Amino acid sequence: MDSNSLIVYVNNARAAGYSSQQIIETVEATGNIAATSYVSSLVQQLEFRDKLCRTTIKYDQNFLYESIYGAVLSGMANDDILHTCGEYCDVEDYAFCKLALHHILVHRVPSEAEIAAFLMDLKNKFTQTDSVFNLIKETVNEHFLSLIRKAFLEWYIYPAFVQGKDINFFLSLADKCGDIIIADYCRRTADKISIQKHGIRLDLKTAGSLASLTVDENTIPVAEIQANPNQPSIDEAGKLLVEVLKDFKIEAELVGAVSGPTFNRIEVKLGRGVKFGSVANFSDDLMQQLGDELGIDKAPMITSIKGRTAFDIPKFERETAYFRDYADFDSQIDIQKILIPGGIDVNGQYYKINFCDDNSPHVMGGGRTRSGKSQFLKSGIMYLARRYPPSVVRMVLSDVKRVTFGKFKNLPHLIGDVCKDAQSTADMLDFLVAEMELRYQEFEQWEDSGIENINQYNKLHSDNHVMPRIICWIDEISELLSDEGYSARIEKSLASLLRKAGAAGIHVGAYTQRPDAGALKPQIRSNFPAKTAFAVARPEDSKIILGDPNDERAKDLLGRGDFILRTPEVDVRLQALYLDDADDIEYFNQIMEEIINAADPYTAWDSGLDFDEFIEQLYLNKDTTDPHTVDRIVTNNQIKNGKNKTNFDSSFKFSVELDARAKDTIQTLWRRGYDANQITAEVFGKSKGGRDGDRKFEKNKKVVEKHIAELELNKEVKDDDI
Secondary structure (H helix, E strand, O other): OOHHHHHHHHHHHHHOOOOHHHHHHHHHOOOOHHHHHHHHHHHHHHHHHHHHOOOOOOOOHHHHHHHHHHHHHOOOOHHHHHHHHHHHOOHHHHHHHHHHHHHHHHHOOOOHHHHHHHHHHHHHHOOOHHHHHHHHHHOOOHHHHHHHHHHHHHHHHHHHHHOOOOHHHHHHHHHHOOOHHHHHHHHHHHHHHHHHHHOOOOOOOOOOOHHHOOOOHHHOOOOOOOOOOOOOOHHHHHHHHHHHHHHOOOOEEEEEEEEOOOEEEEEEEEOOOOOOHHHHOOHHHHHHHHHHHHOOOOOOEEEEEOOEEEEEEEOOOOOOOEHHHHOOOOOOOOOOOOEEEEEEOOOOOEEEEEOOOOOOOOEEEEOOOOOOHHHHHHHHHHHHHHHOOOOOEEEEEEEOOOOOOHHHOOOOOEOOOOEOOHHHHHHHHHHHHHHHHHHHHHHHOOHHHOOOOHHHHHHHOOOOEEOOEEEEEEEOHHHHHOOOOOHHHHHHHHHHHHHHHHHHOEEEEEEEOOOOOOOOOHHHHOOOOEEEEEOOOOHHHHHHHHOOOOOOHHHHOOOOOEEEEEOOOOEEEEEOOEOOOOOOHHHHHHHHHHHHHOOOOOEEOOOOOOHHHHHHHHHHHOOOOOOOHHHHHHHHHOOOOOOOOOOOOOOOOOOOOOOHHHHHHHHHHHHOOOOHHHHHHHHHOOOOOHHHHHHHHHHHHHHHHHHHHHHHHHHHHHHHHO
């Protein structure tokens, strides 16, 4: 179909009441990738028009910003966005739309697919430097500019340096490139050549164009030797900062400076009578006054610490804190301290998060794309799985975007499959609530010993008998709490777990890319005592994640693992550990193999609650919106015995509804001669092995066999008719 036919089809489908998702899925079913991409973009553009086409006196600015952001993501042209805004907005709103669009174009974090396409195009342009220089002038997005700079350094400057290009070659590049960061790369390289050949540094402190600076390598003037001609030392930066503050009538005294992996911290003591508020919003002024001299392209973060004010200046060349350099798998474990990596502070101190601590039984966090949030989650899961055996730590994973936790689907620590939608997450949270109640019933059996929580229980049963901790990791919690069908169930179970489950050894780590104050209600947020805020796109997101209506610091974070850890006792800026799960596949696979083959010296306490059977009975017993159902299942089906196991009514039948696609797959494979085991593995996935995995596979296999029997019966009937 051509574009005109697709437009007609989309308009007719919308008029008939079909949703955007239904329209896209219908086109997607044809297998035409180009048509699917075109229709997907088209319906999003139409949705943008629909959003603005309404009777209103004044638009909410958050609504306008989010609508424009969605239109940009859909691929809608900038002129079309502004034209549509001009049709429906008044002068003031239209002015805001122009500013919002510019902000989005500059600061939006591109997707991985966009980055891959951009790098491919960039590589083609590197055959001619003029093409690259034109691209620099045309590119407004800071993330794409960062990719160009990195590529220019790796693909052009470094090879030219290795080839022995002279000083003037690099000075000429600096003059032509039109970018201050690339120009700095070139000047540094020229300076390095001068040091290598002549043992002296160049005096490159020139104003304006660098074309005026031409070097005769035979008569290079002796220059003042500096540690870095373009960026002052950290102490010099501190002095410059104090001078600028004085220019703004702010009295301050330099206390000291320290260099961390991500930023340099300059600490000053404000003069008597000077309020912190006078410098709290000084970032933009400092960027304007000292951006070139300090060599920074991101505004510093300003915070109040005990007795001082800290100015965190981004480092030009950041250091990476690698997971493999800090992860400790050799020392003896302490079952009363279940730790995950936190990060490295500006002083090089390594922080860990302890789920057994009353200050961090549950952790909430968030951050935009490429903020380092996913790496933090992966590091936490990998560390728990490698450090602690399944008898000590079990895990639950919910990943509705299906991109973060997929690599961990075979961990022996998992209670069930990775939850991939709101329904399976609601089921799992209901299960955890039931498990929590059974644990408290177990504590009651030992009330004469004063047992009230898991710490006391495990101390009493220290002879290798352990009640395992359960860590529930949820990615994109805002999306789950916004789901119309399951948000009520998820919110109820989550609230119950956050209030009571910590003492029972069940902990929640909930994360989101875009915090939503409407979905993440205050009563939910307030029950997360520990916060981990990564770089966010909006000040409002920082306030939600950090739980403070005045704390906008997360908007000034640098991304790539730069985050703030806040608990009732700690408020510190850290660099998260980087786990090379994509780049260093060999190391990742090695750790996974060690996890699978690790010995387990402990015997785990077992509530007797089986996940699959619990879910089956959950749906047999109720409308799942009934708030008393989980309690009823635990109460009605629990039969106490000497081992405190839970029995379930075994009279119910296992039931799985096969959709049309599954039936078609079964029929196709059956006709080709595949057996029931092979067909079951194809339709439902292979068994993970072990008691739970094998049992689930056998139940699914019975469903497949039943459908095959129906196919065979239908075939016999048709043969008889013939």
